[in-house]
């Protein structure tokens with residue numbers, strides 16, 4: 001049974017180019033442990049490059065396919081939701097999941113940034129015929145024809161060979177498009193998804209995020225409610241005369257505790273992000289692909305901005321998370337691999353949006369991983385999927401924190417939040433009173 005709105009996904013994605021694999025197409029797959037493997041397909045007998053570090057379980061087999069990721073907001077929304085649906089099917093539904101794993105695959109062209117495609121590399125360690133059969137059936141059912149399915153095997157001598165098949169619609173037939181060797185490729189200077197962050201995950205303006213959620217109203221009814229709330233907010237709310245201080249940081253660094261204490265000490269207004277007016281819809285959007293989820297959080301920051309503008313005309317304002325959370329988690333989610341794969345310092349993705357009310361001070365609470373886990377356990381609350389991800393995935397946590405540290409104008413000023421509640425409060429009040437010229 002297709003999920004709500006999934007049938008609408010079948011609105012034809014942009015027709016794929018007739019050539020299945022343009023000449024300079026590259027692939028990158030993220031293995032367990034955040035290791036990236038870059039490779040390409042070569043049928044040039046003079047290309048004696050070795051196969052990539054192996055993504056092929058022996059004596060297994062692998063399959064891969066991709067969806068276009070670039071295009072209009074409508075095309076990107078449908079491709080993102082289709083990708084999310086496939087991710088669920090490939091990890092939760094029989095016969096997948098048992099003895100097979102679906103890894104995130106990116107297909108890109110070094111010469112054509114817009115040619116980014118997102119897909120999966122399915123590892124089948126048992127070479128089970130039902131995996132190939134079920135995968136083909138899934139692709140015929142969910143993806144607009146023609147679909148290209150690559151099948152990888154290890155040939156004698158350790159070579160990795162690929163057969164590329166073209167599946168035309170519901171008909172059972174498939175045509176062999178090409179056979180090629182799989183060869184290792186150098187890691188490009190910039191992560192292939194980096195150039196797309198600004199339109200796919202870190203929105204540069206209220207309009208850019210709005211255009212994505214507008215395309216969701218027929219698929220997610222709550223999107224309309226969010227858009228209505230955003231549209232009631234002034235376009236460029238002005239900050240009042242009182243200081244606006246934002247507290248940022250990973251889960252369980254002590255933001256909730258500290259912001260409450262600072263509120264009491266400064267007789268400030270405490271605002272949280274996302275604001276209460278939209279928090280009932282978070283679970284719905286947290287369940288969506290990054291493109292839609294981050295557009296939701298980006299828009300909630302604009303709703304929060306109008307609340308900050310009003311509150312800061314009367315009292316100091318302390319904010320628990322704001323735009324830096326949205327951007328840092330978006331970057332860390334979209335950029336696979338390790339910290340070194342993040343966009344470089346001063347990249348536009350770290351710059352505050354021109355049309356969003358800017359705070360006076362942003363403090364980044366930092367604690368050791370061990371202290372965070374202690375506090376997570378101490379909090380005893382149900383862990384969100386993301387917190388579980390953070391706890392399980394040191395690499396993801398490092399990418400979030402490093403993204404926070406790279407933010408500019410305003411920067412996120414690190415504050416050691418490991419000491420006691422009282423000591424952290426004292427240090428923060430000292431910082432804030434100095435920087436905001438408070439008595």
Ligand SMILES: Nc1ncnc2c1ncn2[C@@H]1O[C@H](COP(=O)(O)OP(=O)(O)O)[C@@H](O)[C@H]1O
Pocket residue numbers: 249250251252253254255256257258375376378379380417418419420421422424
């Ligand atoms: N300075 C601190 N020292 C020890 N425990 C703390 C400190 N600050 C917060 N905690 C505890 O850590 C847990 C997480 O704090 P919380 O404020 O909820 O973090 P966040 O809002 O960043 O997720 C809570 O149980 C809280 O009581």
Ligand SMILES: Nc1ccn([C@@H]2O[C@H](COP(=O)(O)OP(=O)(O)O)[C@@H](O)[C@H]2O)c(=O)n1
Pocket residue numbers: 250251252255273274297301321322323325326327329386
């Ligand atoms: N302005 C914001 C606020 C939260 N978020 C997302 O919401 C997640 C957790 O928010 P939360 O408030 O439940 O987490 P805690 O503050 O309780 O640690 C963050 O990890 C972000 O992914 C966001 O993207 N943008």
